[in-house]
Amino acid sequence: MSGALSGIIGMSMLMLVTVLVFQLMDIVWNTQVHGHQEFTQRIQERQATAIDVESTADTTTDCLTYTATVANTGDTVVTDFTEMDILVQYTDSGDNQVASRLVYTSNWTISMSPDSRDPNAWNPDETATITFTLLLALKDNTRGTVVVVTPQGVVDSSYFICVCEAGNTGYTDALAQAADTGGNNYGFEVNPTNAFSDDAAFAENINGNGDRHRYYNYGLSVKNSCGIDGIEVRLDWWLDALGGSNSMDVELSWDAGTSWTAAKSDAEESNTEHTAILGGPSDTWGRTWSGSEFNDSNFRLRITSNGVGGRNHFLDWVPVKVYYAP
Ligand SMILES: [Ca+2]
Ligand SMILES: [Ca+2]
Ligand SMILES: [Ca+2]
Ligand SMILES: [Ca+2]
Numbered sequence: 001m002s003g004a005l006s007g008i009i010g011m012s013m014l015m016l017v018t019v020l021v022f023q024l025m026d027i028v029w030n031t032q033v034h035g036h037q038e039f040t041q042r043i044q045e046r047q048a049t050a051i052d053v054e055s056t057a058d059t060t061t062d063c064l065t066y067t068a069t070v071a072n073t074g075d076t077v078v079t080d081f082t083e084m085d086i087l088v089q090y091t092d093s094g095d096n097q098v099a100s101r102l103v104y105t106s107n108w109t110i111s112m113s114p115d116s117r118d119p120n121a122w123n124p125d126e127t128a129t130i131t132f133t134l135l136l137a138l139k140d141n142t143r144g145t146v147v148v149v150t151p152q153g154v155v156d157s158s159y160f161i162c163v164c165e166a167g168n169t170g171y172t173d174a175l176a177q178a179a180d181t182g183g184n185n186y187g188f189e190v191n192p193t194n195a196f197s198d199d200a201a202f203a204e205n206i207n208g209n210g211d212r213h214r215y216y217n218y219g220l221s222v223k224n225s226c227g228i229d230g231i232e233v234r235l236d237w238w239l240d241a242l243g244g245s246n247s248m249d250v251e252l253s254w255d256a257g258t259s260w261t262a263a264k265s266d267a268e269e270s271n272t273e274h275t276a277i278l279g280g281p282s283d284t285w286g287r288t289w290s291g292s293e294f295n296d297s298n299f300r301l302r303i304t305s306n307g308v309g310g311r312n313h314f315l316d317w318v319p320v321k322v323y324y325a326p
Pocket of ligand 2: 184185186187188189204205206207208211
């Protein structure tokens with residue numbers, strides 16, 4: 001009896017084990033099939049993905065922030081940018097060799113143009129602008145490498161450079177002003193901010209011979225690896241009436257108004273607006289400048305209204321243009 005019972009129990013156990021083994025095999029098989037399908041899908045996605053880093057450009061003169069223009073030349077969409085990698089390799093301004101992975105949103109951002117399909121997703125035939133910021137600036141006159149890796153593991157790379165290219169800032173407008181000492185100490189006492197732009201509105205210095213006024217915060221941005229070839233200042237100005245040997249002087253400061261260049265003067269008198277150009281593409285106003293001396297914390301421009309006879313001096317615009325070259 002006990003022998004028969006143990007036989008039945010043995011058979012039951014065997015059947016149970018067999019069922020469990022088959023179930024386990026089924027699970028393993030399904031997992032393998034599923035994994036294989038996923039793997040195949042990833043291979044196919046990867047084969048369908050292609051990008052092309054078409055160009056890079058520095059967006060600031062400090063060689064710190066760059067843009068990479070990257071075309072989606074494949075057939076897949078990138079939606080999750082946290083799965084993308086932006087890798088950079090370069091020599092920084094402290095002469096350190098850097099190889100780092102930049103962090104999405106902290107160190108790099110992406111935008112698509114045109115972004116006509118699926119807003120904020122990077123579709124085939126859309127070009128992405130990737131803006132990336134280095135932890136420390138790229139060394140002057142060197143180039144670094146940026147590598148773009150898609151979530152599918154597809155890679156393209158390009159160089160980015162910190163090299164001065166000859167050019168000029170174009171006429172830039174002041175965004176700040178203040179009366180200086182001299183004359184009646186009020187400078188252009190009426191609407192001084194009207195000299196920020198070329199238009200019908202103008203600043204007025206009333207009966208103020210010898211009055212001085214500062215214009216600054218020009219937002220001039222010149223790489224330190226550039227040499228300064230020339231500085232041009234434009235004065236659009238006139239008088240209320242002729243007579244009295246009137247003129248307008250301009251001086252420039254590179255250290256926030258502590259030191260000044262020798263003045264350049266326009267002595268053309270007119271009672272309607274005329275344009276005077278002081279300095280020019282190859283006139284450095286008597287000194288050697290560095291790029292950083294044009295930034296807003298350093299560069300200042302000072303105007304002096306000269307004359308006798310109590311004339312009013314009117315000023316429409318006083319922009320600055322800086323010429324630079326390697
Ligand atoms: Ca899109
Ligand atoms: Ca005045
Ligand atoms: Ca004008
Ligand atoms: Ca104006």
